[in-house]
Amino acid sequence: MKVLVIIPAYNEAENLPGLFKDLKQAEGDFDILVINDCSKDDTEKVCREHNIKVVSLPVNLGIGGAVQTGYLYALRHGYDIAIQVDGDGQHDPQFIKYLIQRLNEGYDLCIGSRFIENEGFQSSKARRIGIRYFSWLIKLLTGKRITDPTSGFRACNRKVIELFANDYPIDYPEPETVVTVLRNRLKVCEMPVIMRPRAGGVSSISSTNAIYYMIKVTLAIIISAISKKVVTDSE
Amino acid sequence: MNSPLKIYLIVASVLFFVFIVNMVRTKKLKLKYALTWLLTGLSFVIMAVFPETLFFLARILHIELPVNALFLCVIFLLLLIVFALTVAVSRQATRIKNLIQELGLLKEELKSGDK
Numbered sequence: 001m002k003v004l005v006i007i008p009a010y011n012e013a014e015n016l017p018g019l020f021k022d023l024k025q026a027e028g029d030f031d032i033l034v035i036n037d038c039s040k041d042d043t044e045k046v047c048r049e050h051n052i053k054v055v056s057l058p059v060n061l062g063i064g065g066a067v068q069t070g071y072l073y074a075l076r077h078g079y080d081i082a083i084q085v086d087g088d089g090q091h092d093p094q095f096i097k098y099l100i101q102r103l104n105e106g107y108d109l110c111i112g113s114r115f116i117e118n119e120g121f122q123s124s125k126a127r128r129i130g131i132r133y134f135s136w137l138i139k140l141l142t143g144k145r146i147t148d149p150t151s152g153f154r155a156c157n158r159k160v161i162e163l164f165a166n167d168y169p170i171d172y173p174e175p176e177t178v179v180t181v182l183r184n185r186l187k188v189c190e191m192p193v194i195m196r197p198r199a200g201g202v203s204s205i206s207s208t209n210a211i212y213y214m215i216k217v218t219l220a221i222i223i224s225a226i227s228k229k230v231v232t233d234s235e
Numbered sequence: 236m237n238s239p240l241k242i243y244l245i246v247a248s249v250l251f252f253v254f255i256v257n258m259v260r261t262k263k264l265k266l267k268y269a270l271t272w273l274l275t276g277l278s279f280v281i282m283a284v285f286p287e288t289l290f291f292l293a294r295i296l297h298i299e300l301p302v303n304a305l306f307l308c309v310i311f312l313l314l315l316i317v318f319a320l321t322v323a324v325s326r327q328a329t330r331i332k333n334l335i336q337e338l339g340l341l342k343e344e345l346k347s348g349d350k
Binding site (some may be wrong): 055056 | 328332334
């Protein structure tokens with residue numbers, strides 16, 4: 001079974017070495033691919049120094065465009081499982097094996113959630129309210145309770161890789177893609193994980209664009225819920 | 236309406252039309268996107284030369300003042316053009332994104348092939 005760890009990175013030269021170290025210590029057999037989203041720092045150099053495969057985009061695409069590049073790579077190189085891990089060190093690679101375990105139990109997408117055991121870094125109060133609102137909206141539209149729809153720590157199988165390689169939103173993709181996967185009658189589960197506060201750098205969601213973020217993601221979730229199915233039922 | 240205004244309008248609309256044709260001729264404007272503008276320019280010329288068309292238009296639309304009929308039509312047309320442009324921009328954005336991803340993947344393939 002071929003497993004690929006996709007790491008979208010924008011100006012993460014400081015955080016990547018630590019992440020690579022954790023990945024080496026983590027259990028499991030997987031390849032690592034960094035998508036360097038046209039960073040202005042030494043992200044690419046750091047990857048080469050550590051002998052990690054890196055795809056450097058010539059133009060900054062935003063998190064969604066970078067992650068999708070990873071799924072395209074996974075699709076073309078015949079990977080069975082793709083795991084998304086943020087480049088900022090918030091996601092602890094030791095949980096990767098648990099995510100893979102759940103996929104082997106028959107799930108198509110497994111999300112690492114902060115809010116099942118409520119352990120580790122819980123984000124700010126304002127963000128938790130936002131996350132709970134998205135969780136409620138997704139439950140309303142799909143009937144499925146997802147406690148941490150904004151989590152970018154997730155593993156998926158071949159079916160979902162194909163789906164994402166084909167269609168993935170450019171900005172703030174996480175909640176929207178959960179709905180797309182559910183909408184295509186694929187099975188989604190969550191796995192408790194412990195996240196860390198980001199080691200360095202800044203979040204892509206600042207307080208000034210929070211309102212745009214809420215509106216955009218709300219619309220995206222609704223549209224995603226009423227979109228046409230892409231995956232045809234195999235049975 | 237045989238005022239100097241009519242002359243100005245005719246001159247302006249003809250110049251506008253000639254300008255657009257010239258842009259298409261020198262390939263600065265793709266014919267595909269210029270079509271709406273050519274039609275717009277042509278209807279400006281027609282309305283400047285024969286203002287009666289506007290009165291007629293106002294009558295069949297049941298609009299009291301011809302000038303309001305003109306505003307209605309122009310706003311409607313502008314909305315159409317802007318919408319068409321938004322569609323074009325969305326399509327371009329997707330195409331450019333696909334190209335960037337492809338380029339990134341290709342560069343990686345080239346580098347790993349060197350080793």
